[in-house]
Amino acid sequence: MNVREDIRFFDMSGYQATPEIAAHVEEGYLRKELKRRFPEEEFLKITVSHNNSGEYHAKAGWFERLWGAGKPIKDLPEYYEVVLLHRTGQHTEELIVWSPVIWNDRFAGTAGGGTGIGGRNYLTKPDNCSRGWTVPYAVCNGFTAATIYAGNIEGWNDHTIDAKTGKLDRELYENWRIRSTHNMTVFGKAVAEILHGRPVQYAYMNGGSGGGRQCLMEVQNYPQDYNGVWASCPAINWNHFLLGGFWPEVVMQEKKHFLSPGKNRFFIEQVHVRYGGKTEFYHSTQKPTFDADTCIGMKSPGGVITQADADVMNEIWRGPHRRDGRPLWYGYYPGIKNWQVVIPIGTYYYPTPFSKKIKPFILGPLYARWITEEPKQTFEDLTWDEYVELFDQGSAKFGDNLADDPCIDDFVQAGGKLMMDHGMDDPLIPTDGTIDYYRKLVQHFGGKAAVDAFCRLYINPGDNHGNCWGNGPGITQSAGMKALVDWVEHGIAPTKLYKVRIHPKTGAILEEGQAVPFEEPEIL
Secondary structure, eight states: OGGGGGOOOOOOOOBOOOHHHHHOOOHHHHHHHHHOOOTOOEEEEEEEEESSSOOEEEEHHHHHHHHHTHHHHHHHOEEEEEEEEEOOOEEEEEEEEEESSSOSSEEOOOOBTTTOOOOOGGGOOOOOSSSSSOHHHHHHOOEEEEEOOOOOOEEEOSSSSTTOOOOOOHHHIIIIIHHHHHHHHHHHHHHHEEEEEEEOOEEEEEETHHHHHHHHHHHHOOTOOOOOEEEEOOSSSHHHHHGGGGHHHHHHHHHHOOOOOOHHHHEEEEEEEEHHHHHHHOOOOOOOOOGGGGGTTTTTTTEEHHHHHHHHHHHHHSSBBBSSSSSOOOOTTOOOOOOESSHHHHEEESSSTTSSEEEETHHHHHHHHHHHHOOOOTTTTHHHHHHHHHHHHHHHTTTTGGOOOOOOHHHHHTEEEEEEHHHTTTTSSOOHHHHHHHHHHHEEEESSHHHTTEEEEEEEEEESSSSSSOOOOOOOOOHHHHHHHHHHHHOOOOOEEEEEEEETOOEEEEEEEEEEOOOOHHHO
């Protein structure tokens, strides 16, 4: 079996079909039971459909298809789909629940990415090498699973900012921030219990990137929602890392010197040389250090490396900071390629090979307009002082969304278990941000031994942004979820987890290994 197709981790052999489920899926019955449980909530529409074909033909827009959405899904168990259209105020959210006829008494909360937290476009084909489980993935393992569309964004069309007035829609922002994810959980659990006539025994949530942010916001704000949570490459410290995408542009603007893609790539290659080669670099657990000054005078594809080139490169690696040297946030490790040419993915990108300016990742300007409430602002040619002001404004205005609160005592006291992982080769979110949150947990709970009782962090060399086809192996979806379930339900704390690196097109295994829990000295 191709490792990408190895998606079943939960043993369903002892479970039977719920005999009364057919009587409970009638719209009138569902509405009555939901009204009894949530008398103050307004469900505008409830629809139910039945699928015993074993297949689902996913719908997705062009943008979602870039990320693998829209592929037909096969080998599904028989399930019912319940769709709830729920009013949050002036806006609505759409909850989609899939509940298998043979149910394992567990609920799965799924997540999205970026400023999308879920919805119909996230009903994607299960992939064991892409972290962040989907509704079909969970249903194939017997879970009732849910996803929710918060109404705040369609593709890159951001409704959070009114295109005419520029004003931030606080209701849509709150839907995205946490409300809709929580509603997905409580309404999704209720649907499972109504359909099957018995309670949810355990609930789990898993997501990557923006979905990892959702996971940690749940832990920090609604500690009773889930028994086990796995946050992969979490987009926490939202303000800090997104505005970090402007930093390379600010540096070049401040120093009045443009670093070409050829020279930028040359610096990366020289870091790899210092560590013994590309392979050795991407398998080192040490945090890499490098002084770009050592390359001055060397010939690169972009020309001879100058002092100005080295100054720009060192400043970018250092990361955002104030003029007096106080850090604002983390930079990216030397040797990590967190930029692209033409393709707008990475912390920043060069629009063309011949560009004389760079641009930040597209989410950066989108979020920055939340701060300024200027829908047409481009944020080009930001000065250092303007950048720091924007950073401080964002921190003050959206401090409720950093997802970096270590005071999760209620989650821990309820028996909750938390797993986090992050690849050291992540080109979108600095790995040090996740390590920073782990350190806050250690400080708050009085030491690593106390944190070990409820949390595991895995930092994987060479691992990419939430998948297993980067420069080093990453934890597979099934290995991670099985470990989390065993920890919650059987008290077996995770130790080593299976990780793999595959060919992105063929799925062939290129490398295998064991992920081990984070130990501070390895990264210092």
